[in-house]
Amino acid sequence: MKKILTIINREYSTRVRKKSFLLMSIIGPILFAAMMIVPTWMSQMDDTEEKIIAVADSSHLFLNAFPETNYLKFEYLPDADLNKYKGEFNESPYYAVLYISQVITYSPNAVHLYSDKSPSLSVRMHISNAIEKKLERDKLKAYNIDENVLNAVKTSISIRSVKLTKSGEENENNFTLNMIIGYLVGFMIYFTIFFSGAQVMRGVIEEKTSRIIEIIISSVKPFQLMMGKILGVGLVSLTQFAIWGVLTMVLYTAVAPMIMPDVAQMGKEMQVENLLDAGSTLQPQQPINDKLESEVTMMLASVGNINFGVIIFSFLFFFFGGFFLYGAMFAAIGSAVDAEADTQQFMIPVTIPLVLSMVVMFQTVQNPESQMSFWFSIIPFTSPIVMMARIPFGVPIEEIFLSAFLLIITFILFTWLAGKVYRTGILMYGKKTSWKEMWKWIRYKN
Amino acid sequence: MNIIEAKSIHKQFANHKALKNVSIDVPEGKIFGLLGPNGAGKTTLIRIVNQITAPDIGELMFKGRALTPDDVLNIGYLPEERGLYKKMKVGEQAIYLARLKGLSRNDAVSKLKFWFEKFEIEPWWNKKVQELSKGMQQKVQFIVTILHEPELLIFDEPFSGFDPINTKLLKNEILTLKEKGTSIIFSTHNMGSVEEICDEIALINQSEKILDGKVEDIKAKFSSNSYECNYIGDYNKIQQVVESDFEIIKHIQNHNTHYLKVSLTDKQKDNALLAKMMNEVTISSFNQVVPTMDDIFIKVVNEDSVKEI
Structure with a gap:
C-alpha cells in the first residue's frame, strides 16, 4: 500500500508540475467563461x-x-x-x-x-x-x-415542471438548466476519460520504451504500478476540475456584471430569495418569481433547487468508475505496444463505446426517461457518461444503484484482465501484438 | 549456506520452453556467474528469482526458506534492459526508486549523497536524465541498484555500455560489496570478467543447465594436460628425445626460436619432459596449457548443441 502511494505521488506530482497542466488550468476556465459570456456579448456588439x-x-x-x-x-x-x-x-x-x-x-x-x-x-x-x-x-x-x-x-404558456419526490416535497426544476448541467457533466466525463486515458497509455509506453519498467517491477508488482498510475492520473484530472470550477466561478462573478448587468442582478435577487426560502423547505414552494417571466430568470430561480450534493457525489463516483474501467484498458493497450503509433488497432474497441455514449447523451439530455437513455445508463461501458447526463433530471435511486453496482463489477473484472495483459505486455518487445496473443497473456498463470 | 536455491525450475512460454529442470545453488557471500549464450534462459531465471514471473514448476528458497514477495526488498536488480524516466531529474528519480525499495525519503537522500560524492556525480543531481550520456545513466542505475544495501545483488550484463575506466570502477565496487558479505549473481556472456571476479558459475544453454561448480574446479576439469614451450635450439634434437615418450601436437618455427606443444598422458610428469628438453636446447618459457573460460564455454556449448541435433 505504501508503495502504491509512492507511485501515485510520482504520477501526480510530475504531471501537476508540468507547464501544460498550468496552461490548461488557466485556459480552461477562460474558455468556459468565454463560452458563457461571449455569445451574449457578441449579440450586443x-x-x-x-x-x-x-x-x-x-x-x-x-x-x-x-x-x-x-x-x-x-x-x-x-x-x-x-x-x-x-x-x-x-x-x-x-x-x-x-x-x-x-x-x-x-x-x-x-x-x-x-x-x-x-x-x-x-x-x-x-x-x-x-x-x-x-x-x-x-x-x-x-x-x-x-x-x-x-x-x-393569443395566449402564451411556459411550462414550469415541478418534481414530486417520494417524501412529498415539491422541487421546481427547469428543464433547460438540467439539460445544460447534464450535458456539461456528461461531456466532462467523456473528455476526461479520453484525455486522461491517453495519458495513462502514454505513461505506460514511456516506461516500456525507456526500459525503466523492469527496474520498477523488481520492486513492486506490475498491478500496483498500473493501479498507482491510473489513480495518480485520475487525481490530476480531479485537481484540474477543482481548479476549473473555482476559477470559472471567480471569472464569471467578476466579469459577468460588467457585461450582463441585468442578468447578474436578477441572479442575485433570485439567490437572495432562495436563501430566504431555504429555511423553510417543507413548505410548498411559493411562486417567487411571477414578476420575472424570462426563461433565464426561471433558470436562475431553479438553480437553488438543484441537488448539487447528489450531482457532485455521483459525478465523483461515475468519473472514477468510468475512468478506472477505461484507464485499465488504456494501460493494457499501452503495455501491448512499443510505440504510440501501434495503438490504433486496439483503440477502436475502446473508442466505440465512448463515442456511442456521447451520441446517446445528446438524446438523453433531451429525453432523459427514454428507453435508450435508460439502457445506456445501466450498461457499464456507457453508463458513466449517460447516467451522469440523466442525474440532474432526477433518477430513481434504485436505478443509480444498479448502474453503480454493474459499473463496479465491470471495472473490477476489466482491471483484473487488464492487469494480466499488462503484466506480460510490459516485458514484451519488438513483436507486434495481436488479439490472439493478448488472449494468451490473459490465460497465463503467472 | 546458500542465499538462493532454485530447485527443478520449469518455465514454458507460449511457443518455447524457457527453462527445463534448472537447479542452481547460489552461495552466500560469493559472486555467482550465470553464463550462457543469448536466449539461453538466463534472464528468465533471473526474473523468476526477482519474482517478476513465476515458474510453472519448481521452487525457490531464500536463505533456506521459501522465497516470499517481501524478499524483493532484500534484492537489488540491475536488468540488462535498463533505463530511467527521461524527463525526471536524476536526484528525484533516484529517491523515487529507492523509496520503492522501502527506504524512507531521508535515508534515501543521505545514502544517495554518499554515493553521488563517491562517484563524483553530484552536479548531476538536478539534471534531467535525458541530458546524461548512456554511461552516466548506467552509473546512476548502479547506485540505485545497490543503495538499499540488499543481501543479494543481481547484475545482468552490468558492464555493457561502460568504457574501460568505468568498467574497472564498477568491478572494484562489486568486489568491495562481496567483501562486505553481499551475495552477487552475475549474468553475462563476457567470459573475461567471469574469470576475474566469479567464484562459482552455472552455464545454461538451450534452457538447460549444462555445467556448474567452482571456477577452479571447472578449469581443472577441462585442463587438457598439455604443455607449451618456447625454446632456442635445434628442433631435430628435440624431436628425437621427446617423440620417443611424448606426443607432439604442434610445432612452429620462427627463425631460430621454436614453439612446441606437447600432450602428456595421466601418468607422465611435466618435470620429466622438462628434464629431457633442458639437455638439448635453451628454454625461454614452459607452462601448462590451461583453458580459458571462453574456451570451456565454447567447447561445452558446441558439444551440447551437437548433442541436440
Missing part, C-alpha cells in the same frame, strides 16, 4: 454599428412599416428601380437594399436583401418579422377581424 437599409418596395405596401431601432434605420426609396440601386450600391451609404416585389402577398419568396456584406440573422429576422406582421394585419383586415380581438385570444 452586433447592434452598435448604425446600419441604414434602403427599401425598394414595388408592392407599395410597406411605407414606414419597418420599426426602427437605435442602430437599424430604414430609408424608403421613391422608386423601385432595383437595377439602378444595385449599380450604385458601392457609392451609396446603405448597408443593404431591401427589394420587395409586387407579388409579395401570395409569394413568400418575393423579398430580397442585397448587400456586399452578410446581413446578420437578427437583421433578417427584424425585417421578416415586420413584413409578416404587416401582411398578417392586412389579411386580418381583409377578413374583418379586429386586431384587438386577436391579441386577446
Whole structure:
C-alpha cells in the first residue's frame, strides 16, 4: 500500500508540475467563461454599428412599416428601380437594399436583401418579422377581424415542471438548466476519460520504451504500478476540475456584471430569495418569481433547487468508475505496444463505446426517461457518461444503484484482465501484438 | 549456506520452453556467474528469482526458506534492459526508486549523497536524465541498484555500455560489496570478467543447465594436460628425445626460436619432459596449457548443441 502511494505521488506530482497542466488550468476556465459570456456579448456588439437599409418596395405596401431601432434605420426609396440601386450600391451609404416585389402577398419568396456584406440573422429576422406582421394585419383586415380581438385570444404558456419526490416535497426544476448541467457533466466525463486515458497509455509506453519498467517491477508488482498510475492520473484530472470550477466561478462573478448587468442582478435577487426560502423547505414552494417571466430568470430561480450534493457525489463516483474501467484498458493497450503509433488497432474497441455514449447523451439530455437513455445508463461501458447526463433530471435511486453496482463489477473484472495483459505486455518487445496473443497473456498463470 | 536455491525450475512460454529442470545453488557471500549464450534462459531465471514471473514448476528458497514477495526488498536488480524516466531529474528519480525499495525519503537522500560524492556525480543531481550520456545513466542505475544495501545483488550484463575506466570502477565496487558479505549473481556472456571476479558459475544453454561448480574446479576439469614451450635450439634434437615418450601436437618455427606443444598422458610428469628438453636446447618459457573460460564455454556449448541435433 505504501508503495502504491509512492507511485501515485510520482504520477501526480510530475504531471501537476508540468507547464501544460498550468496552461490548461488557466485556459480552461477562460474558455468556459468565454463560452458563457461571449455569445451574449457578441449579440450586443452586433447592434452598435448604425446600419441604414434602403427599401425598394414595388408592392407599395410597406411605407414606414419597418420599426426602427437605435442602430437599424430604414430609408424608403421613391422608386423601385432595383437595377439602378444595385449599380450604385458601392457609392451609396446603405448597408443593404431591401427589394420587395409586387407579388409579395401570395409569394413568400418575393423579398430580397442585397448587400456586399452578410446581413446578420437578427437583421433578417427584424425585417421578416415586420413584413409578416404587416401582411398578417392586412389579411386580418381583409377578413374583418379586429386586431384587438386577436391579441386577446393569443395566449402564451411556459411550462414550469415541478418534481414530486417520494417524501412529498415539491422541487421546481427547469428543464433547460438540467439539460445544460447534464450535458456539461456528461461531456466532462467523456473528455476526461479520453484525455486522461491517453495519458495513462502514454505513461505506460514511456516506461516500456525507456526500459525503466523492469527496474520498477523488481520492486513492486506490475498491478500496483498500473493501479498507482491510473489513480495518480485520475487525481490530476480531479485537481484540474477543482481548479476549473473555482476559477470559472471567480471569472464569471467578476466579469459577468460588467457585461450582463441585468442578468447578474436578477441572479442575485433570485439567490437572495432562495436563501430566504431555504429555511423553510417543507413548505410548498411559493411562486417567487411571477414578476420575472424570462426563461433565464426561471433558470436562475431553479438553480437553488438543484441537488448539487447528489450531482457532485455521483459525478465523483461515475468519473472514477468510468475512468478506472477505461484507464485499465488504456494501460493494457499501452503495455501491448512499443510505440504510440501501434495503438490504433486496439483503440477502436475502446473508442466505440465512448463515442456511442456521447451520441446517446445528446438524446438523453433531451429525453432523459427514454428507453435508450435508460439502457445506456445501466450498461457499464456507457453508463458513466449517460447516467451522469440523466442525474440532474432526477433518477430513481434504485436505478443509480444498479448502474453503480454493474459499473463496479465491470471495472473490477476489466482491471483484473487488464492487469494480466499488462503484466506480460510490459516485458514484451519488438513483436507486434495481436488479439490472439493478448488472449494468451490473459490465460497465463503467472 | 546458500542465499538462493532454485530447485527443478520449469518455465514454458507460449511457443518455447524457457527453462527445463534448472537447479542452481547460489552461495552466500560469493559472486555467482550465470553464463550462457543469448536466449539461453538466463534472464528468465533471473526474473523468476526477482519474482517478476513465476515458474510453472519448481521452487525457490531464500536463505533456506521459501522465497516470499517481501524478499524483493532484500534484492537489488540491475536488468540488462535498463533505463530511467527521461524527463525526471536524476536526484528525484533516484529517491523515487529507492523509496520503492522501502527506504524512507531521508535515508534515501543521505545514502544517495554518499554515493553521488563517491562517484563524483553530484552536479548531476538536478539534471534531467535525458541530458546524461548512456554511461552516466548506467552509473546512476548502479547506485540505485545497490543503495538499499540488499543481501543479494543481481547484475545482468552490468558492464555493457561502460568504457574501460568505468568498467574497472564498477568491478572494484562489486568486489568491495562481496567483501562486505553481499551475495552477487552475475549474468553475462563476457567470459573475461567471469574469470576475474566469479567464484562459482552455472552455464545454461538451450534452457538447460549444462555445467556448474567452482571456477577452479571447472578449469581443472577441462585442463587438457598439455604443455607449451618456447625454446632456442635445434628442433631435430628435440624431436628425437621427446617423440620417443611424448606426443607432439604442434610445432612452429620462427627463425631460430621454436614453439612446441606437447600432450602428456595421466601418468607422465611435466618435470620429466622438462628434464629431457633442458639437455638439448635453451628454454625461454614452459607452462601448462590451461583453458580459458571462453574456451570451456565454447567447447561445452558446441558439444551440447551437437548433442541436440
